[in-house]
Amino acid sequence: MADDLRLRQICLAVATIEPLASDLAAILRTPVCHRDPAVGVYGLENVLFAIGPYFLELVAPLREGTAAGRFLERSGGKGGYMAIFECADPALRCRHAEAMGVALAHEIRHDGYHGVQLHPRDCRAAMIEFNHTEGGGDPFGPYAPAGLQWQDFLKPEAARALLEVEIASPAPADLAAHWARILDLPLRQAPAGPRLEIGDCALAFRGADAGAREILSVLTLSVADAEASLATARARGYAVGGNAFFAGGVDFRLRD
Numbered sequence: 001m002a003d004d005l006r007l008r009q010i011c012l013a014v015a016t017i018e019p020l021a022s023d024l025a026a027i028l029r030t031p032v033c034h035r036d037p038a039v040g041v042y043g044l045e046n047v048l049f050a051i052g053p054y055f056l057e058l059v060a061p062l063r064e065g066t067a068a069g070r071f072l073e074r075s076g077g078k079g080g081y082m083a084i085f086e087c088a089d090p091a092l093r094c095r096h097a098e099a100m101g102v103a104l105a106h107e108i109r110h111d112g113y114h115g116v117q118l119h120p121r122d123c124r125a126a127m128i129e130f131n132h133t134e135g136g137g138d139p140f141g142p143y144a145p146a147g148l149q150w151q152d153f154l155k156p157e158a159a160r161a162l163l164e165v166e167i168a169s170p171a172p173a174d175l176a177a178h179w180a181r182i183l184d185l186p187l188r189q190a191p192a193g194p195r196l197e198i199g200d201c202a203l204a205f206r207g208a209d210a211g212a213r214e215i216l217s218v219l220t221l222s223v224a225d226a227e228a229s230l231a232t233a234r235a236r237g238y239a240v241g242g243n244a245f246f247a248g249g250v251d252f253r254l255r256d
Helices: 020-027 037-042 067-075 090-099 172-183 226-235
Strands: 006-013 032-034 044-051 054-061 082-086 104-110 113-118 127-133 161-169 188-190 193-198 201-207 215-222 244-247 250-255
Touching: 006 067, 006 161, 006 201, 020 044, 020 054, 020 226, 020 244, 037 044, 054 067, 054 161, 090 104, 090 113, 090 127, 127 172, 161 172, 172 193, 172 201, 226 244, 226 250
Parallel strands: 006 054, 082 127, 161 201, 215 250
Antiparallel strands: 006 082, 032 044, 044 054, 104 113, 113 127, 161 215, 188 193, 193 201, 244 250
16 A cells, blocks of 8 residues: 555644745745635635645634644644645545544545545644545646646746655654554664655654654755755744754755
8 A cells, every 4th residue: 555655745834824935935946836715614724835746835724713723722833734645545544544543534525636634633743644636646747735737836946855754752663653554654764763765755753852742843855055045044034053944833954
């Protein structure tokens, strides 16, 4: 089952879309590729950025009582909200997760698209979603959440790929094994800690202080000019340390 899986999208929950969306567009040299009005039914607004064949989403609550709003209250705005995986059969993967005791939180169906979101309490660290877009086997092909023309926003100067997602836990080996079972992926042991490799991207699990929350903590991106992007982040008021800046609840680590 693992062969059909690829990490497709990371979603960050934020209090407001702006000014962060404009700042990220400038820092990553990557324009917003889509705003989905359909999320309004959940009391949300969003924007998506195409990072090569991957996507970064910002979602913000427009009213009280949304799932994203509750996440922000629990997290204090620190940590990523969702890790979203494209696959051949979301229903099959949902049944696999449910057999482990991981509950289905929400299901989305519309023409040519099927998505299942697993309960974040059972996933730990971040919500996991599996989805499938009809005709979406090509990484640069159709992907319903990103709109019909997302490929038009891939520019030479733009951020190019999501290389690694870091997830922090006081018990990283236990969390890594849990995600490996949910995703049906082999767990690799590396000098820096356990990791799950998914094509050209990886999920890396790192230790955290005892009693700390488990969080999706770092996104490592390939960009055209890391130094220039970090200078833009600094000029726009973001904390920069080494090759990373903090925004939207996570550290963005940039590599040329």
